[in-house]
Amino acid sequence: MAVTIKQVAEAAGVSRGTVDRALHNRKGVSENVAEHVRKVAERLGYFPNRAGKMLAALKQPLTIGCVLPNIGNLFYDDVIKGLKMAQAEMSDFGVTIKIRELRGFDARDHINAINEMAGSGINALCVSSMDTPAIRECVNRIIGSGIPVVTINNDFSGTRRLCYVGSDYMAAGKTAAGMISLYKEKTPFKLLIATGSINVKGHNERVRGFNQTLKKNKIDYELVDIFETQDDDLTAYELAAQSLKTNADINCVYIAGAGVAGVCRAVEGLPPGRRENIRVLCFDDIKPHRKYMRQGIIDFVICQEPIEQGYQSVKKLF
Amino acid sequence: MAVTIKQVAEAAGVSRGTVDRALHNRKGVSENVAEHVRKVAERLGYFPNRAGKMLAALKQPLTIGCVLPNIGNLFYDDVIKGLKMAQAEMSDFGVTIKIRELRGFDARDHINAINEMAGSGINALCVSSMDTPAIRECVNRIIGSGIPVVTINNDFSGTRRLCYVGSDYMAAGKTAAGMISLYKEKTPFKLLIATGSINVKGHNERVRGFNQTLKKNKIDYELVDIFETQDDDLTAYELAAQSLKTNADINCVYIAGAGVAGVCRAVEGLPPGRRENIRVLCFDDIKPHRKYMRQGIIDFVICQEPIEQGYQSVKKLF
DNA sequence: GTGAAAGCGCTAACAC
DNA sequence: GTGTTAGCGCTTTCAC
Numbered sequence: 130m131a132v133t134i135k136q137v138a139e140a141a142g143v144s145r146g147t148v149d150r151a152l153h154n155r156k157g158v159s160e161n162v163a164e165h166v167r168k169v170a171e172r173l174g175y176f177p178n179r180a181g182k183m184l185a186a187l188k189q190p191l192t193i194g195c196v197l198p199n200i201g202n203l204f205y206d207d208v209i210k211g212l213k214m215a216q217a218e219m220s221d222f223g224v225t226i227k228i229r230e231l232r233g234f235d236a237r238d239h240i241n242a243i244n245e246m247a248g249s250g251i252n253a254l255c256v257s258s259m260d261t262p263a264i265r266e267c268v269n270r271i272i273g274s275g276i277p278v279v280t281i282n283n284d285f286s287g288t289r290r291l292c293y294v295g296s297d298y299m300a301a302g303k304t305a306a307g308m309i310s311l312y313k314e315k316t317p318f319k320l321l322i323a324t325g326s327i328n329v330k331g332h333n334e335r336v337r338g339f340n341q342t343l344k345k346n347k348i349d350y351e352l353v354d355i356f357e358t359q360d361d362d363l364t365a366y367e368l369a370a371q372s373l374k375t376n377a378d379i380n381c382v383y384i385a386g387a388g389v390a391g392v393c394r395a396v397e398g399l400p401p402g403r404r405e406n407i408r409v410l411c412f413d414d415i416k417p418h419r420k421y422m423r424q425g426i427i428d429f430v431i432c433q434e435p436i437e438q439g440y441q442s443v444k445k446l447f
Numbered sequence: 448m449a450v451t452i453k454q455v456a457e458a459a460g461v462s463r464g465t466v467d468r469a470l471h472n473r474k475g476v477s478e479n480v481a482e483h484v485r486k487v488a489e490r491l492g493y494f495p496n497r498a499g500k501m502l503a504a505l506k507q508p509l510t511i512g513c514v515l516p517n518i519g520n521l522f523y524d525d526v527i528k529g530l531k532m533a534q535a536e537m538s539d540f541g542v543t544i545k546i547r548e549l550r551g552f553d554a555r556d557h558i559n560a561i562n563e564m565a566g567s568g569i570n571a572l573c574v575s576s577m578d579t580p581a582i583r584e585c586v587n588r589i590i591g592s593g594i595p596v597v598t599i600n601n602d603f604s605g606t607r608r609l610c611y612v613g614s615d616y617m618a619a620g621k622t623a624a625g626m627i628s629l630y631k632e633k634t635p636f637k638l639l640i641a642t643g644s645i646n647v648k649g650h651n652e653r654v655r656g657f658n659q660t661l662k663k664n665k666i667d668y669e670l671v672d673i674f675e676t677q678d679d680d681l682t683a684y685e686l687a688a689q690s691l692k693t694n695a696d697i698n699c700v701y702i703a704g705a706g707v708a709g710v711c712r713a714v715e716g717l718p719p720g721r722r723e724n725i726r727v728l729c730f731d732d733i734k735p736h737r738k739y740m741r742q743g744i745i746d747f748v749i750c751q752e753p754i755e756q757g758y759q760s761v762k763k764l765f
Numbered sequence: 766g767t768g769a770a771a772g773c774g775c776t777a778a779c780a781c
Numbered sequence: 782g783t784g785t786t787a788g789c790g791c792t793t794t795c796a797c
């Protein structure tokens with residue numbers, strides 16, 4: 130059996146309460162005693178038993194607030210599924226989650242939602258948003274106020290968030306480049322890139338990783354056009370249809386964000402003969418993507434693990 | 448806060464001990480009272496709190512025995528990593544694991560190891576073995592003796608194991624068929640299949656799923672040769688070299704088990720011109736596979752999640 | 766057959 | 782600043 134707080138207390142010649150205070154840097158202990166206790170704990174190889182912790186934690190229930198731009202983006206359905214799985218698994222330890230749902234990429238909306246959530250008595254925050262200065266500032270302020278934050282699916286540059294739970298988007302772009310290279314006989318690729326939003330770090334990285342790897346592997350390609358879908362199918366459709374019409378030489382479409390169905394519909398609308406000649410790559414395993422994949426419009430879908438992302442976010446915070 | 452055993456006891460007008468006995472079908476409680484308690488618990492929506500359970504479980508440490516044919520099969524390194532991760536995470540709840548390592552597919556060896564393990568005072572068993580009558584019988588006997596069993600990575604047909612943790616090998620074969628279909632212009636495929644062992648259910652299913660899907664999708668192919676590697680690189684090398692020499696028309700090698708490096712070495716040894724003309728598909732992300740992938744010998748590797756398999760096996764048993 | 770009580774390891778409230 | 786104690790929910794042992 131592992132060493133308990135009781136044994137540390139005996140060895141250090143103090144009470145269990147004092148050990149607890151010392152090891153958690155709580156106030157109410159003199160620095161001398163605290164230092165001594167920490168030494169003894171270290172020496173005995175003390176490591177707090179999580180079963181005991183959990184049971185005691187029941188008295189201080191933990192509420193985790195989640196802010197997600199999920200409305201109109203099916204991908205987040207599975208993230209939410211993961212969040213709920215975690216909640217189900219940890220409700221026994223006093224964990225509750227509270228989800229705030231957002232539509233689209235309006236920075237003001239996001240900031241309002243995050244602030245509201247932070248002010249609603251939560252103990253921790255789990256957020257998926259954009260990587261803009263205003264939002265970073267907002268999140269940093271919340272962290273400063275003592276609420277730990279994890280980013281989920283979308284990370285921020287330079288915030289002191291606890292951790293990021295999500296995929297490595299550079300690697301994802303790299304993978305996409307590898308996939309399209311299987312069609313080397315179709316080079317030079319005439320490329321259309323549809324990204325979600327220039328404010329989303331992950332979308333940018335998917336594009337950078339893709340370009341970098343194509344160059345590194347000396348794949349012959351030319352970037353013909355690029356636009357933002359705003360993760361909206363209608364916008365995506367219109368811009369894609371326009372671009373494909375203007376640029377008759379496009380033979381490869383790389384979709385780095387949501388709005389995939391919109392782009393696919395535009396490809397679908399092309400005259401036969403042209404349509405089959407276009408390779409389409411996109412991300413995330415959601416229902417409409419499967420449909421277009423079966424139809425042969427989409428050639429490759431690179432997936433992440435949304436359920437796991439939701440699940441792990443809660444687990445880390447707990 | 449959720450309903451506790453104490454509340455159930457009060458509502459039912461009995462003691463906490465009696466509730467515990469009733470809900471766990473332990474002896475020492477009359478069927479009348481037991482029935483009544485179960486009804487009350489049901490009505491109140493009682494669900495045992497896992498934090499409390501875990502803490503109490505500390506008094507009865509749980510030892511999980513694991514029997515794995517890992518020696519000489521790098522894939523299991525990650526399975527073991529997962530087992531150890533789980534142990535690290537759950538040592539706080541009194542869980543210990545004990546691993547017995549095996550080499551190869553000798554049924555007698557496996558049965559001896561399983562029996563030894565079962566007789567060594569373990570509380571649960573986690574096993575990866577072959578799907579033969581003798582081994583099934585052995586495992587069923589152990590289950591009958593009251594030790595719960597999960598199968599990991601390799602399932603048995605028709606045993607009363609608690610659950611199977613591993614991949615869907617039919618789907619894996621299907622995926623492989625989809626991958627090779629990307630090279631449709633190379634049809635008809637002249638196929639060499641290297642399976643690991645005819646006694647391993649997963650290997651068989653990988654082959655069946657592969658064949659079925661090629662047929663279903665009307666891919667033109669012919670099975671030229673098939674052999675067992677015994678998951679051994681040397682055997683694999685010799686048989687593959689022989690087969691490739693005898694059958695000069697082979698242009699596609701499907702490796703359903705281990706021994707991949709052996710087969711690849713055989714392909715590598717072919718004269719240039721012939722060598723590049725052969726597509727190779729295999730399974731599992733282990734180091735030598737990466738090497739042959741970079742070299743361009745292997746075209747596709749379909750992976751499973753060995754770490755997760757190890758981790759989940761322990762978690763389920765706990 | 767049933768109730769009462771101790772105790773798993775930890776934290777927090779209270780006492781000194 | 783430090784010690785003491787109660788209690789989180791559950792299981793098990795001991796008494797009756």
